[in-house]
Amino acid sequence: MTSPNPLLEAFNRAEYALGGHGRRNVQMLKNALEAWDGGLDSDVYGSGKLIEDFQNKMAGVLGKEAAVFFPSGTMAQQIALRIWCDRQGVKKVAYHPLCHLEIHEQRGLHELHGIEPVLLGGQDRLITLDDVRALDESISCLLLELPQREIGGQLPDYSELEAISAYCRGRGIALHLDGARLFEVLPYYRKTAAEVCALFDSVYISFYKGIGGIAGAILAGDAGLTEESKIWKRRHGGDLISLYPYILSADYYFEERLPNMKRYYEGARELAGLFHKCKGVTTLPETPVSNMFHVHFGLSKQAVEPLLIGLYEETGLGITHYLRENGENSCYFEVSIGDRYEGIPKDKLASSFSLLNDRLTAAL
Amino acid sequence: MTSPNPLLEAFNRAEYALGGHGRRNVQMLKNALEAWDGGLDSDVYGSGKLIEDFQNKMAGVLGKEAAVFFPSGTMAQQIALRIWCDRQGVKKVAYHPLCHLEIHEQRGLHELHGIEPVLLGGQDRLITLDDVRALDESISCLLLELPQREIGGQLPDYSELEAISAYCRGRGIALHLDGARLFEVLPYYRKTAAEVCALFDSVYISFYKGIGGIAGAILAGDAGLTEESKIWKRRHGGDLISLYPYILSADYYFEERLPNMKRYYEGARELAGLFHKCKGVTTLPETPVSNMFHVHFGLSKQAVEPLLIGLYEETGLGITHYLRENGENSCYFEVSIGDRYEGIPKDKLASSFSLLNDRLTAAL
Numbered sequence: 116m117t118s119p120n121p122l123l124e125a126f127n128r129a130e131y132a133l134g135g136h137g138r139r140n141v142q143m144l145k146n147a148l149e150a151w152d153g154g155l156d157s158d159v160y161g162s163g164k165l166i167e168d169f170q171n172k173m174a175g176v177l178g179k180e181a182a183v184f185f186p187s188g189t190m191a192q193q194i195a196l197r198i199w200c201d202r203q204g205v206k207k208v209a210y211h212p213l214c215h216l217e218i219h220e221q222r223g224l225h226e227l228h229g230i231e232p233v234l235l236g237g238q239d240r241l242i243t244l245d246d247v248r249a250l251d252e253s254i255s256c257l258l259l260e261l262p263q264r265e266i267g268g269q270l271p272d273y274s275e276l277e278a279i280s281a282y283c284r285g286r287g288i289a290l291h292l293d294g295a296r297l298f299e300v301l302p303y304y305r306k307t308a309a310e311v312c313a314l315f316d317s318v319y320i321s322f323y324k325g326i327g328g329i330a331g332a333i334l335a336g337d338a339g340l341t342e343e344s345k346i347w348k349r350r351h352g353g354d355l356i357s358l359y360p361y362i363l364s365a366d367y368y369f370e371e372r373l374p375n376m377k378r379y380y381e382g383a384r385e386l387a388g389l390f391h392k393c394k395g396v397t398t399l400p401e402t403p404v405s406n407m408f409h410v411h412f413g414l415s416k417q418a419v420e421p422l423l424i425g426l427y428e429e430t431g432l433g434i435t436h437y438l439r440e441n442g443e444n445s446c447y448f449e450v451s452i453g454d455r456y457e458g459i460p461k462d463k464l465a466s467s468f469s470l471l472n473d474r475l476t477a478a479l
Numbered sequence: 480m481t482s483p484n485p486l487l488e489a490f491n492r493a494e495y496a497l498g499g500h501g502r503r504n505v506q507m508l509k510n511a512l513e514a515w516d517g518g519l520d521s522d523v524y525g526s527g528k529l530i531e532d533f534q535n536k537m538a539g540v541l542g543k544e545a546a547v548f549f550p551s552g553t554m555a556q557q558i559a560l561r562i563w564c565d566r567q568g569v570k571k572v573a574y575h576p577l578c579h580l581e582i583h584e585q586r587g588l589h590e591l592h593g594i595e596p597v598l599l600g601g602q603d604r605l606i607t608l609d610d611v612r613a614l615d616e617s618i619s620c621l622l623l624e625l626p627q628r629e630i631g632g633q634l635p636d637y638s639e640l641e642a643i644s645a646y647c648r649g650r651g652i653a654l655h656l657d658g659a660r661l662f663e664v665l666p667y668y669r670k671t672a673a674e675v676c677a678l679f680d681s682v683y684i685s686f687y688k689g690i691g692g693i694a695g696a697i698l699a700g701d702a703g704l705t706e707e708s709k710i711w712k713r714r715h716g717g718d719l720i721s722l723y724p725y726i727l728s729a730d731y732y733f734e735e736r737l738p739n740m741k742r743y744y745e746g747a748r749e750l751a752g753l754f755h756k757c758k759g760v761t762t763l764p765e766t767p768v769s770n771m772f773h774v775h776f777g778l779s780k781q782a783v784e785p786l787l788i789g790l791y792e793e794t795g796l797g798i799t800h801y802l803r804e805n806g807e808n809s810c811y812f813e814v815s816i817g818d819r820y821e822g823i824p825k826d827k828l829a830s831s832f833s834l835l836n837d838r839l840t841a842a843l
Binding site: 138139140141143148153157190228329330346349352354355358359360 | 502503504505506507508509515516517518519520521523549550551552553554555557583584585586587590591592600631687693694710711713714715716717718719720721722723725727
């Protein structure tokens with residue numbers, strides 16, 4: 116019987132892995148729950164000390180008036196955009212062509228809310244101030260994602276961000292932040308979360324990317340927006356009787372991993388340097404600006420896959436569990452640095468990348 | 480400082496309580512997780528052995544082709560109704576005036592799906608076959624809730640249910656079951672879940688009512704419906720990367736409490752009998768047909784509340800944590816029998832109800 120996914124299986128057998136915090140298994144939740152007393156009362160349909168305390172805490176971190184916990188970012192962001200559209204009376208929003216709402220949500224924004232997106236910028240680059248200026252349609256809200264995940268986690272210069280924010284404020288366009296990986300970009304920007312969020316009217320953050328929680332999201336903004344978002348949360352079916360499994364794990368891993376963001380970022384820069392020494396390999400961005408980047412091979416997926424499997428078996432270091440085709444003679448994957456990277460012995464890392472370069476050189 | 484909710488606080492101080500399984504606290508989840516190995520891999524966006532096994536198990540229990548786990552019933556039911564409307568090309572569904580979708584979901588069905596409800600039957604009684612026959616509008620789907628919670632958990636005769644099902648099938652109307660408390664009515668009907676569900680085209684069940692889990696729901700039906708429901712689950716923001724905290728606890732408490740449903744039902748009948756002996760107290764229904772019923776006092780909330788607080792303090796038995804006004808000289812509450820009822824010593828129960836009768840007699 117041939118394996119349905121030999122690369123994934125070889126990756127799972129490897130002792131070390133470049134990216135991530137570790138396996139997504141039940142132990143993650145058990146570990147988080149150990150930090151909390153069993154007698155703590157559940158939140159109940161969005162109320163209660165447990166959820167309110169965490170919402171207040173995150174509002175403080177993000178420098179916003181109020182915050183609401185959501186089971187998912189998909190729900191939080193659709194709702195934020197819906198509220199901006201209702202406030203402004205225009206059912207159009209602008210975002211990047213590779214925005215999460217455009218490619219991962221089955222057109223929920225349109226199907227559930229009747230909102231039409233205007234795609235801004237190009238598939239291979241960031242949205243610029245010029246793109247926003249050139250908009251010839253009326254929109255209620257502009258969504259910016261920091262970092263822009265699908266193009267390797269790129270970031271605009273902070274001054275460009277400030278200029279876009281000022282432009283939107285001047286034109287009455289609400290600015291919403293898809294901050295799924297907001298904490299991961301703070302070391303590069305050398306800003307606090309609240310400083311970045313001050314440029315935006317509403318903000319979503321996720322707890323299972325760099326934070327490494329189980330699931331869950333926060334939407335923050337003015338109190339009018341967050342109160343209205345609770346009504347929409349109920350409508351979406353997200354106002355669960357108990358969200359505490361996600362809240363408690365979000366809080367636990369937030370405290371545990373927030374101080375590590377600079378190390379993850381530095382790890383990403385170091386790792387990108389190792390890839391640059393390999394024949395035919397490039398990274399996007401060339402110098403990472405967060406804990407993530409994309410690795411591109413100048414060879415087909417069919418050529419790279421067996422090469423990687425052999426490498427994992429020889430070295431015990433897993434590079435990636437998947438490859439995505441990118442034209443005929445190119446493939447790539449995404450890597451996000453988390454807790455696992457520092458656990459790899461430095462000599463193991465060096466010898467593995469030396470071997471990777473040898474194999475790629477032979478294959479090219 | 481006067482307490483904002485003295486009845487609730489007195490209830491929480493009482494050693495015993497009539498209804499429920501126990502406090503909704505973090506220990507509930509810790510207990511469930513102890514049954515599962517930490518190395519078990521998370522579900523990932525609706526895929527993986529953990530979620531698929533449970534969905535298959537519940538499809539089997541409900542006698543349906545397939546089942547999908549949802550974070551909430553609100554989400555599951557809106558989606559089921561949307562799919563029936565899309566299939567039939569009519570954006571109208573019929574349900575009871577006190578249906579969950581009508582009174583607890585902020586009109587999500589209309590706001591998100593553009594579906595209009597036709598309210599069938601009266602606020603104080605069940606939907607009958609005659610109501611369905613008398614419908615003069617075209618509808619895609621009829622939703623029936625078993626038991627009808629907001630009127631004390633009443634049930635139609637099984638033969639009436641069969642007749643409604645046959646009528647709907649004959650007219651091409653999809654029949655959907657709001658089975659939030661389905662397992663709780665099986666002892667009265669003396670049917671299996673699959674037998675009841677066979678009368679319906681789609682079924683929703685909940686895991687935090689009689690089952691007493693943390694949250695979560697199952698939607699079951701034909702495989703076309705469940706596959707389509709996954710797309711809508713993504714759109715609603717319910718396709719979380721990890722739903723396992725709810726799935727594992729649902730599975731755990733399902734196994735633990737399913738065998739107890741007959742005892743809960745018998746407890747409810749016994750308890751209703753105790754209330755009937757109290758002056759000015761009635762129950763709805765008079766004889767419970769599930770683990771739940773409503774208790775009505777022929778006195779105002781203002782009169783009953785201090786009387787109950789005194790009773791809890793004297794006897795240590797909590798009757799209810801809330802009262803709802805029902806006209807000028809009447810108030811009521813809902814009770815659902817769970818694990819706690821059997822833990823009350825029989826002499827404590829008898830003496831408390833004797834005292835309750837004394838106090839009510841004096842007050843009337």
